[in-house]
Amino acid sequence: MCRDDRCEHSLPATPPATAAEPGTEGVDRRRLLMAAATGVALTLAPVSFTHQRAGAAVTGATPAGDGQETQVVTGHLETGAADFVYLPVRVPAGVQKIAVEYSYDRPAVPAGTPGNSCDIGIFDERGSKLGGKGFRGWSGGFRTSFEIADGEATPGYLPGPVRPGTWHVVLGPYQVAPQGMDYTVRITLTYGRPGPAFTPDFPPERAQGRGRAWYRGDGHLHTVHSDGRRTPAEVAAGARAAGLDFIVSTDHNTSSSHGVWGRYAGDDLLIVTGEEVTTRNGHWLALGLPAGEWIDWRYRSRDDAFGRFARKVRRAGGLVVPAHPYCPYVACQWKFGYDDADLVEVWNGPWTYDDESAVDTWDAMVGEAVRKGGRWIPAMGNSDAHSEPQVIGLPHNVVYADDLTTGAVLSGLRAGRSWIAESRAVQVDFAASGGGRRAGIGGTLTAPADTPIDVRLDVQGVPGGTVRFITDEGQLHQESLPASGSGSVVWRTTTSLAAYVRAEVRHPMADGSPGKGNTMGPALMWGPMAALTNPIFLRRSGS
Template structure:
């Protein structure tokens, strides 16, 4: 066994030079596994953790873990399994929060690992009572509105639940699909099809490309996107590979979007779960005013932990698609066939009652249809207001006048549509 130990003095100057500090080490031929751990004073600093192999990126756990194991047929969640190829590897330290006085980070690398990598645990399935698509929202011929959530995390980054646990919550909330968007990794992608089939829900492959200047979701089975590169390269590379990039929670505390872009992606997570804290805020609309016409609107719960108030589907993004396969859902997004609904409260911790009765605003051809919105107010992008009367009310409105939303008399925003 070989054990490599190195102490890194992390200072604000080092952070200023490079947010992602690399600690190289050599893996000899025939090494069956590797183990990496870091130790630092977490009360004063926040240091993220990742791994780049000799042949490419192996994974990221951010601030969720301080160690990982990689072996031939298993790896710590967030990391890709596979026999370690010989050559120069790198421990990647994300210098997220560094005190003025600096902090020591002790890095320990064991070749081979001193323990096996964890194996995933099976999660019992949940009996499905209703799917969002059962609601039958009005749609164009050949299309159905499917209900889902475009932002969720598992143990493959800083979520607490395994993939099956997140899937089970999506089923309990009545969703047809759920995007799994773990931070800066695609280690979860290989498990999505099987877990989705076992639980009866479509799991979309995603990656939350996460930096201190903002986050974006890359959707599709397109491989890993390097978060260390300029954001414009994310936009261009995701498009080149046939995926979809969405800017996440553009107005959200210290996670707001401040990257510079010459050409923007086609989608934006305009309704993030943090909007539930102040549903009368028009800040997302103010930000959206800078966006080119035609952007696709998405919503995301950003689910991490079971004790959080939001559950998958709060808010719910509806996609008009030919079926509920991952390919069809993403094609619906690519064509801009989305709508977002929300509700201020959950019932018994799940969202099925709201999913089936929440006011909705969906586009059918050139018509915008308000469903279960009697007495609410339809507001366009210029602030013009129209009363909604009846269980279903149609309005012929140009997309150029959007985005549109439904509001109640207290100005709470209940639904969005482009």
């Protein structure tokens, strides 16, 4: 299931009010609000600081070179607020640290009505333009405060110089109660000499692999750098405990964790940098981003911006993966289509109805690609683990790669040379052979229309499980595994009968039965998934 706690998105906003803290300069209400050209963002009147002027009065500080100065902004958003509300902050020279706190009210709402929820982040003096260079951090609704200094920053934020110019605190009121939302933003500047600069420790792009082999990895994980409660050290330890060879770091809307992963990688664990891009119309994984690279999320499907950022990821050698496309939570369901996707995440965490829907949709897309002779989109599965008791590696991908390197793993995933496992205890070998030829997962076997093709699946680790072979016609073979959980299933077909075949291995239902099969009922038609392969394609000679 979707692990994000994002709630209902919001619409255009009404003018908020601002007020300066007593003792600081007031804000002219006639200049209170400037609407952004997009119509889905609002820009408030700027906040200025006075410390740079000799003799200026400041809060809790001396007017000389060191000290602090604080400004407080309050306001109100009605229901139907903008997607993003920008608060310009004029930062003078000599600032060593910027700190921001925010809060908002949570009035009682009727049952079934969304209450107030608001994200926060910040852009520096380089600007807040979509896809620009000014990004300095995002924590969503997970934190109520953050700090940025030259040598360190709150997780989710990028350390570095606090340079003079206009910064922008950005609020994301993605859910506003019928009563509206009262908010407060408190900005504190600390003056003085900057501390030592932060030196990022990016992970290497190579680990000690086994050459061309199958490698296991979880491509969707969160840490304290977004809304996870595990530290990077704990995530790395969990990956090793799960028997994984690689993981991908995918914190929401930030690259801040990239600079700390190096110390947790090793010969036994490849750590790939990435991001989960959480838009208002669905989430997607940018896997294999260059270390330190950030991908913008501030758009909807109607803005026609997703393709631009998908191409940016792909140009950098990464993969674009719509995540948990049927997640029932607000802003999680996928609305961008799949033309720009490299893979699709069809299995997210413990098996649910959402995953059944995702697999059905994906299977239909595979069939459509075969019919049209076009590009097919492979499937992947990930844990999306945020915190205990969510299990790292439930599920994960088993990828056939030339070596344990970032490039090789991404290439294997892109080509569909992978299958999805519930845990390391599950082992699968899937292949088709006939006419003196053999093809494995993601491959193509070409043979005359009437040549017998034997499809074989060897399984370990699924006691009493059910094996299903599914083609463009649907399920054409089903067989039970013994209580030991190990067995082989062979099914014969031809290239005239099946354009592709993929395998599922299911656990028994809670009552011990193999499942209801192709019937309707209140329960899942099949038991929970234990393993799911990408297809093997069967092509008639001359077609």
